[in-house]
Amino acid sequence: MPELPEVETVRRGLNRLVKGATIASIDVYWPKIINNDLDSFKSRLAGQTIEKIDRRGKYLLFRFTGGLTMVSHLRMEGKYNVVPANTSRTKHTHVVFHLTDDRDLWYNDTRKFGRMTLVPTGEESTVGGLNKIGPEPVADQLTVAYMTAIFAKSKKMIKPLLLDQSKIAGIGNIYADEVLWMSKIHPMRPANLLTADEIATLHQNIIDEMAMAIKGHGTTVHSFSTAFGEAGQFQNQLHVYGREGEPCERCGTLIEKIKVAQRGTHFCPHEQRL
DNA sequence: CCAGCAGCCTGACAGC
DNA sequence: TGCTGTCAGGCTGCTG
Numbered sequence: 263m264p265e266l267p268e269v270e271t272v273r274r275g276l277n278r279l280v281k282g283a284t285i286a287s288i289d290v291y292w293p294k295i296i297n298n299d300l301d302s303f304k305s306r307l308a309g310q311t312i313e314k315i316d317r318r319g320k321y322l323l324f325r326f327t328g329g330l331t332m333v334s335h336l337r338m339e340g341k342y343n344v345v346p347a348n349t350s351r352t353k354h355t356h357v358v359f360h361l362t363d364d365r366d367l368w369y370n371d372t373r374k375f376g377r378m379t380l381v382p383t384g385e386e387s388t389v390g391g392l393n394k395i396g397p398e399p400v401a402d403q404l405t406v407a408y409m410t411a412i413f414a415k416s417k418k419m420i421k422p423l424l425l426d427q428s429k430i431a432g433i434g435n436i437y438a439d440e441v442l443w444m445s446k447i448h449p450m451r452p453a454n455l456l457t458a459d460e461i462a463t464l465h466q467n468i469i470d471e472m473a474m475a476i477k478g479h480g481t482t483v484h485s486f487s488t489a490f491g492e493a494g495q496f497q498n499q500l501h502v503y504g505r506e507g508e509p510c511e512r513c514g515t516l517i518e519k520i521k522v523a524q525r526g527t528h529f530c531p532h533e534q535r536l
Numbered sequence: 537c538c539a540g541c542a543g544c545c546t547g548a549c550a551g552c
Numbered sequence: 553t554g555c556t557g558t559c560a561g562g563c564t565g566c567t568g
Contacts, residue, residue, distance in 0.1 A: 264561040294544085320562080337562050339546085354546085373545040375562070391563070418538075427563085434561050483561060503561090524541075526559075542566080550558085 264338060266399065266432025267475035268494065269320045272342060276315045276322070279344045284311045284362045285326075292356035295371070297379040297389075306330060306380060307359075319395050319431030323386060331383040333392065334369075340376030343368040394428040399472045404430060406465045413453040413461060420456065421449035422523040424468075432472065436481055436503045439528045441467045443502045448534040449522050474499070502528040 288304045290296055296303050310326040317323065324332040334340075347364040357369035357378070369376070379389045387393055397403040412429055413420075423429060424438045433441075442449050445464040447456065456464070475481060478496035483504070497504075501511055506519035506528055515532035 268561075335562080337544095338560070371545090372547070373560090375544065377563095422539095425562090436561055481561075523539080538568105540567085543564085544562105546560100548559085550556100552555085552557105 264320060264336060265434035265437055265475075265481070266317075266320055266472060267437075267478075267496065268480035269317055269322060269336065269432075270476050271480040271494065272336070273315050273317045273322055276324075276342060280312050280361070280365075280367055281314055282311065283365070283367070285309065286360045286362045288360065289358040290356070291351070291358075292371075292374055295356055295369070295374065295376055295378060297377055303378075303380050307332070318386075318392060319398070319427055320434070321389075321392055321395075325383060329383050331381055331386050333379045333381065333386050333389045335377050335390070336371070337373075337375035337377070339373050340369065340371040343370060391427050396426075396428055396430045398431050399433065399468050401469050404465065404469065406462055409461050409465050410458070413456055416453040418453055419450045419522060420447060420453045421525075421527060423453045425523075425525070430468070433468065435525050435527075436483075436500065437468075437471055437475065439503045440501060441471050442534065443529060444471065446533045448536045449527050449529055451536055502530065504528070 285307050287308055290300060293300050310328050310330060313325045313327060315322055315324050320335060322334040324334060345366050345368060347360065347366055349366060351358060352370065354370045354372050355368050356371055356374065359367040361367060381389060397408065416423055421438050421442060424433050441464060444467040445460060447460055447464060475496045478494065478499060480494040481496040482494035483497060502517050505517045508517055510517055510530040510533065513530065513532050515530055517528055518531050519526060519528050521527065
């Protein structure tokens, strides 16, 4: 569930299902997922109530009574589920939060890449990538002036720059390809060579695409059958991601897939020129 | 500063 | 069928 629209969909699902719930106890089956001392993580959360779940970029912020925040990053495959108490866990259930209302909140993660960190509320900006995270991709926080300034300073290729969470929060591999196609910009173009018109177009497309994807409840690439984010419909509205070999919707040229900065990258070689 | 690459993990899929 | 290599929506840390 990785990019911002998917994480936002999970956040909304969690607020609907477990806001106000109280943790009775916690079982952890893959300790590396917890960045804190395990016993302290469990004992500090026992008895705490979930006030709400916030989000910053791709990070979920569970706000607890008692002034605690649990920062949770899903990385590639992390998922939350709510199940009846004592449901037998699956091979990919690595953390179980037992709630006091006869339900369990599961954290499932096939590849075990996700991480959780418990900190005093207000200190979440010390956690991992949150200490240097860029503005959210919404109109009142991400401005054309800001993008113009950071692009002018960088000769890096535009795609890896869009994926850099310290520059703009929340964009991942799917939406980076999508917004570059919409903006007719080659993914390998050095950022400092974008024109003012291209930056303005890209800025608008980033904001519109994120909003549209949230409205569509995110993108579901693999067909899983559980959890909150999986009602995602936005995969039906992708223009280039996963469409290599298919004709570009605008010009008919076949979409190509290449590697850019070690990431699979889809683009139209006719319209997206270097 | 940057680019490149290994590492973290498991599962799905293509090709032999 | 089984084996091998590659790939996957992310991020960190190391190297040159």
